[in-house]
Amino acid sequence: MSTQSYQVIGTRPIRHDGVDKVTGRALYGADIQMAGLLHGAILRSPHAHARIRSINTSKAEALAGVKAVVTAADFPPTGDRIVDLGEGETPLSYIRGNILASGKVLYRGHAVAAVAATSPHIAAEAASLIEVEYEPLPCVLTAPEAMRPGAPLLHEDLKTKEFGQQTDRVSNIAEHFRHSLGDLEKGFAEADIVLEREFxxxxxxxxxxxxxxxxxxxxxxxxxxxxCSTQGAFVVRDTTACILDLPVSQVKVTPMEIGGGFGGKIPVYLEPVAALLSKKTGRPVKIVMSRKEVFEGTGPTPGSFIRIKIGAKRDGRFTAAQADLAYEAGAYPGAMVGAGAMTVFAAYDIPNVTIDGYDVVVNKPSTAAYRAPGATNAAFATETVVDEIAEHLGLDPLDLRLKNAAKEGTRRADGLKYRRIGCVEVLEAMKAHPHYRAPLEGANRGRGVAIGYWFNAGLPSSCTISVNADGSVTLVEGSTDIGGTRTSVAMQAAEVLGIPAGSVHPVVVDTDSVGFTAVTGGSRTTFATGWAAYEAAQDVLRQMKERAAKLWGLEPSAVRFEGGHFRASGHEISFAELAARLAETGGPVVGRATVNPRGVGGSFAGCIVDVEVDPETGKTSILRFTSIQDAGRAIHPSYVEGQMQGGSVQGIGWALNEEYFMGPDGEMRNSSLLDYRMPTALDLPMIDTQIVEVPNPGHPFGVRGVGEANIVPPPAAIANAIYRAVGVRMRRLPMSPPNLMQELWKKS
Amino acid sequence: MQKKMHVTATINGEVQEFLCEPRQSLLECLRDILHLTGTKEGCNDGNCGSCTVLMDGRLVTSCLVLGPEASGAEIVTVEGLARGRELHPLQKAFLEQAALQCGVCTPGFLVAAKALLDREPQPSEQRIRWWLANNLCRCTGYDKIVRAVQQAAAELAATQGGMNRL
Structure with a gap:
């Protein structure tokens, strides 16, 4: 590990936007007020699958206070075409179709029409006056159902892509792909034990x-x-421009403060609708979703069916592994099963592997990314089978993992060969952690472990830094700050410039005011935008050296920068002193940089969890939880811990309670925060963290990105702990009281 | 035809008068009429706690109170926690403990935690968790929020605890 010492990196300054967020001054999207503002409301489908026969808006339009009504017929008449907005080639009709339905509705909650009125109440009332005549159709709600021959079809024009080739087969399977490595049959033949399980x-x-x-x-x-509230203002700009057939320069997006995203605020839902309403009325239009709309009308993460088969020698060495991953994309293709396939065996060096992935459309909301999308489902399956193998072979579960752990040079079945990774270091830290050896006594209690992986993303970022006469700098970036990235980005500039973090003033700006910057997602902001800040700061130093040289009558190459001072033989001037003299040496200094980094470093995260199961009710309580993750380099350790704790708790919720409880008609029966039960403070202990630092050689400071891998292992670790507590193997999420009781009853 | 009601209430120590429709919630009145947008809407059915305010010393989710019900009441919102330029010890502790990420639940947590510490200056960890179970946070896993409340309790005890008990 690197021994380099830093002045700013690794410290815990108070975040730049902190005061605004504890005083209520920070402005989020819904806080916008402006003269003449109208309020929008959206009418949504009550059916999971139906043909739209007719839409009659006349009663809504007649209501006092209503200013406009729009439907899919208001999109520009450009016809369908294939577009690529960064997530692969997609028909424009699918992208538009999810904004306002045309022809058919494909899930309950699918937007059909929208209203703008002088108050939110009038808009809601008007939406309910729109008359839609539907012809209900049979629906399919799970991947296995939708894959069956003869299943009701969501899209009559959707033809399966198989092994990269377009087929003529019309079905709900948008894509079937396969990754292969080695000889699977030979690998299973060599094994002393082979386990196959379904999840x-x-x-x-x-x-x-x-x-x-x-x-x-x-x-x-x-x-x-x-x-708006978005993880990526440029994505909103480009998608909205595409949907409305405008040049991108005709759209300006200002990202407001964002109240959480986790991947779900990458897609566009409301912006084109508000735009169409504004076009009709000539006034600004604001639309805010209700919680029910958030559940029913935005992208959750896929439900899945997974089959895992692993073979091992008696000594624990894995010889072969096979996975079938069928993920529910929701109404339109794109279930992120590709990411599931990249991560399903990512922690292990296995010579013979086959992974089949199926992207399946079903009559549920079109899915979106959710923190390491696709990886948590896959790890739940793999990591519980690995635990079972350890039990059968009488091996310590961490020793078994260490014996098979992926390292630099390991090739994954999807083709990637690892650069420096921290899988072994995380497993060793887990094994050495006091929690792992601490006694756990009492009936119905058990301890479980698991490891998870997320590959992280690079993608473009832009940054400018202008030097102020008082020795501070202003840093302009395009990355929405969801969890403190203004600070983790500013700290990297501060480190280069030799000034305190507080002397960098970071500001997140609109799409007119900074170069293209990709989404805050894929754990990329501290990595990529941080890198852009690093490069922009280097550009500042280069220009400042020229100014110092000018003052001293020297060549710029004679000036060096160290410890916050510019120096040349016999001369020295601090950053702040020189900043005050920019006017007399040629004018302002602005550094700029754009990056599109290739040196992405994936992150491994492990967890150790103690549970207690109430055998009367099936309720599982978390007694103790430790999260351990490779950050590469922890720029701001408190915010790294915060990511680990938040991701862990989302994983706990996913493991124990959370689910779309669907009726057979495709109605979500628990679309409120009372019934969709996310963890509260009372459900949890403190979440202990340990940061491992295996620097990423592909980043100037070694950053890997820490937003996601932490959500991956908790469901598997909790399943393994439940097994140790009460002797049942849980292969269904959530491991809620009813699901756990069923297994306990089967056992007894 | 008169549609709006005239409401007088004390908000963050100041007497305010406003007109609202009978169907508008206190949350809407605070945000849309009085422009106190620090109080957030997360669910509009009382389950997330983001719109928590104090009403005559009682914690309420302002989305479940109608505007006219606030007539004559004393309301405290997140905007009322700091004294001039001086942050409330809870606000300071939230910053120092990194107890917020996206920050949208923070106003509700701050108001709820203030109500707790006003009643019970030295709550246990379990008591803090019980009290804050009305407020959902999806970013932090609550660890740093609980620690921030503990820090603020300790600071309040050190600075004012002695005096209050005289």
Whole structure:
């Protein structure tokens, strides 16, 4: 590990936006007020699958206070075409279809029409006056159901892509792909033990506390202005421009503060609708979703069916592994099963592997990313089978994992060969942690472990830094700050410039005011935008050296920068002193950088959990929880811990309670925060953390990104702990009281 | 035809008058009429706690109170916690303990925690968890929030505890 010492990195300054967020001054999307503002409401489908026969908006339009009504017929008449907005080639009709349904509704909650009115109450009332005639159709709600021959079809034009080739087969399977490594049959033949198990996981929601919102003003000069809550303002700009057939430069998106996203605020839902309403009325229109709309009308993460088969020698060495992953995309293709396939065996070096992935459309909301999307489902399956193998072979579960752990040079079945990774270091830290050896006494108690992986993302980021005369700098970036990244990005600039974190003033700006920057997602912001800040700061130093050289009548190459001072033989000036003299040496200094980094470093996270099961009710309590993760380099340790704790608790909720409880008609029966039961403070102990640092050689400071891997292992670790507590293997999420009681009854 | 009601209430120590429709919640009145947008809406059915305010010393989810019900009441919102430029010890502790990430649940937690510490200056960890179970946070896993409340309790005890008990 690196022994380099830093002045700013690794410290815990108070975040730059902190005071605004504890005083209520920070402005989130829903806080927008402006002159002439209208309020929008959306009418949503009561059916999971139905043909739209007709829409009659006349009663809604006649209500006093209503200013406009829109439907899919209001999209520009451009016809269908294939577009790529960064997530692969998609028909425009699918992207538009999820904004406002056309022809058919594909899930309960699917948006059908929208209203703008002078108050939110009038808008809601008007939406309920829109008359839609539906022809209900049979629905399919799970991947195995939807894959059956003869299953009702969501899209009559959806043809299966198989092994990269387009087939003529019309079905609900959008894609079937396979990754292979070695010789699977030979590998299983060499094994002394082979276990094959099947798993089901329910649809769950990201559960951010702030509902989606968007305000749009289609200005009289033809430009469309949007204020919204998003993980990526440029994604909103590009998607909205595409949907409305505008050049991207005609759309300006201002990202407001965001109240949580976890991947769910990458897609666009409301912005084009608010824009169409604004176009019709000539006034700004704000739409804010209700909680029910968030559950029924935005993208949760896929439910899944997974089959895992692993073979091992008596000494524990894995010889072969096979996975079938069928993920529910929801109404439109894109279940992120590809990420499931990349992560399902990511922690292990296995010579013979086959992974089959199926992207399956079902009559549920179109799914979106949720923190390490696809990986948690997959790890739940793999890590419980690994635990079972350890039990059969009489091996310590961490020793078994260490024996097979992936390391630098390990090749995954999807083709990637690892650079430096921290899988072994995380497993060793788990084994050495006092929690792992602490006594756990009492009936119905058990301890479990698991490890998880997320590959992290690079993608473009832009940054400018201007130097102020008082020795501070202003840092302009395009990354929405969801969990303290203004600070983790600013700290990297501060480290380069030799100034305190508080002397960097970071500001997140609109799409007109900074270069293209990809989403805050994939754990990429501290990595990639941090790198852009690093490069922009280097650009500042280069220019400042020229100024120092000018002052001293030297060549710039004679000036060096160390310990916050510019130095040359016999000369020295501090950063702040030189900043005060920019005017007399040529004017302002602005550093700029854009990056599109390739050196992404994946992150492993493990957890140790103690549970107690109440055998009367099936309720599982978390007694103790430890999360251990490779951060590469922890820029701001408190915010790294915060990611680990938050991800762990989302994993606990996913494990024990959370699910879309669906009726046979496709109705979500628990679409409130009372019935969709996310963990409260009372459900949890403190979440202990240990940061492991195996620096990423692909980043100037070694950053890997820590937002996601931490959610991956908890469901598997909790399943393994439940087994030790009460002797039943849970292969269905959530491991809620009714699901656990069923297994306990089967056992007795 | 008169549609709006005239309401007088004391909000963060100041007497305020406003007009609202009978169907508007206190949350809507605070945010849309009085522009006190620090109080957030997360669910509009009383389950997330983001809109928590104090009403005559009692914790309420302001989405479940109608605006006209606030007539004559004393309301405290997150905007009323700091004294001038001086942050409340809870606000300071939330910053120092990194007890917020996205920050949208923070106003509700701060108001709820203030109500707890006003009643019970030295709550146990379990008591803090019980009290804050009305407020959902999806980012932090609550660990740093609980620690922030503990820190604020300790600070309040050190600075004012002695005096209050005289």
């Amino acid at each position: 089901h996981t329910a649809t769950v929601h990201q559960g951010y506390i702030e509902p989606h919102n968007a305000t749009a003003l289609w200005n009289n000069d033809g430009r469309l202005l949007i204020w």
